[in-house]
Amino acid sequence: MRFKRFRTWSFLIGLALLAFGFVACASGNQTASQTPEKVTIAYQPGINYANLLIVKQQQTLEKKFPRTQFAWKELSNGGAIRDGIIANQIQVGAGGPGSFLVGWDKGVGWKILASLNYSEFWLITKNPNIKSIKDFKPEMKIGLPSLDGVQAIVLRKVAQKDLGNPTALDQNLQVIAHPLGLQSLLTGQIDAHFTTPPFQFQEVEKGGRVIIKSSDIFGKTSIASVFTTEKFYNQYPEFGKALYTAIVDATKLVNEKPEEAAKILSDIDGGKVSQEQYKKWLTNKAVAYGIEPRAFLKCGAFMHEIGMLNKQPKSIEELILPPLKGAGGD
Known part of the structure; x- marks a missing residue:
């Protein structure tokens, strides 16, 4: 009788352990699925992307997501980045409002994660x-x-x-x-x-x-911003939030410690441009960094007026991802 009871309890405990193992495995798979296997981040030449380059150099994302394979690519223009997003060869792109709005109008499905830079051009x-x-x-x-x-x-x-x-x-x-x-x-x-x-x-x-x-035409303009598709962001929200936070921190570094930021940028190109020169560029009055999108609506209105867009964004909420929480507005 006791043996039968023992077998019964053993059977029940075994079932419980099996169920626990299944739940743990499912939980582990869910966590893994919430981390992208591969992310390609594309940007363009110039110091407008300084804060994003700092994120790259410090390997902020690589440290937080060690299972993810990262690739960083410098491309010549926003159109090339847009094509890469459409082909799913690029998951995160950085560029200006013109190419972004054309893609938004054509149904690329991307939105703004953060602005990078407001420099005059x-x-x-x-x-x-x-x-x-x-x-x-x-x-x-x-x-x-x-x-x-x-x-x-x-x-x-x-x-x-x-x-x-x-x-x-x-x-x-x-x-x-x-x-x-x-x-x-x-x-x-x-x-x-x-x-x-x-x-x-x-x-x-x-x-x-x-x-x-440019400042005489559209005022303060986000010449460089970071974009990703709403689908990618919703699939990997923790990654999107981590990238946003990394950009915020790097932007703060550029604004508050330009000498340190200049050293990082000089290290990136192997000292071809000195730390002193980078600091002069970063602190030039024509250069500014910030995460709030600016002039997307102004550009969109004009592009729609001259036939470059079929539709016109009416509010910044149509263009941004959740971390920005309505920031921007013009």
């Missing part, structure tokens, strides 16, 4: 015959990173105001990556270059003159 020329955009002849070339990037949007806004036609200079536009555009301007292969820090600073140091400043 300048249209610069070395041609003594060019004083304003009214002086551009049909054969003169204006270099910029993409035809739907924020530089192109600003140029079309100025063309609408000064030339009466937003596309008046479209035939002058030449797509070129920022570093190559810098060299092409200095060697006279293009007549003007619409670029960003630090390339614009280098061009001015070499005799370039500023024709347009």
Whole structure:
């Protein structure tokens, strides 16, 4: 009798342990499934991405998600990053409002996780015959990173105001990556270059003159922000929140400890640019960092007006992910 009772209890305990093991296994699988197996993060050249580059260099995400395979890629423009997101080859992208809004309009399904940078970007020329955009002849070339990037949007806004036609200079536009555009301007292969820090600073140091400043057109503008699809964020919310927090911390470092941030950036490129030079760039009055999206609605309204968008965002809530909690608004 006692043996039968013992067998009964043993059977029940065995079932309980089996059930516990199943639950633990299921719980473990759930945790694993909430961590992406692979994440490719793409960004563009320049110090507008300094805070994101600090996240990369400090391996903040790699330490928090050791099971995830990370790849970081520098691409020449937002359009290339958008194509990578669509093809599911890139999970997180960084770029300006122009290419982002085109993707949003076309149903890419991405939203803003955080802004990175509000730096002014300048249209610069070395041609003594060019004083304003009214002086551009049909054969003169204006270099910029993409035809739907924020530089192109600003140029079309100025063309609408000064030339009466937003596309008046479209035939002058030449797509070129920022570093190559810098060299092409200095060697006279293009007549003007619409670029960003630090390339614009280098061009001015070499005799370039500023024709347009973005701040005069759209005011404070998020020239660089981090995007991911709503589907990816909802599938891996802890990863999304961790990336947002890492960007917040890196932004604070850039703003409060520019010398330390400058050293990190100098280390990234192997000392090709000194810590002192990076610090000068980071603390230039034309450079600013912050996480709140700015000028997306202004850009969207103008892009819709001239036919670049089929629909227009009416509020920032349509464009942002939960960590931003309604931040931004213009």
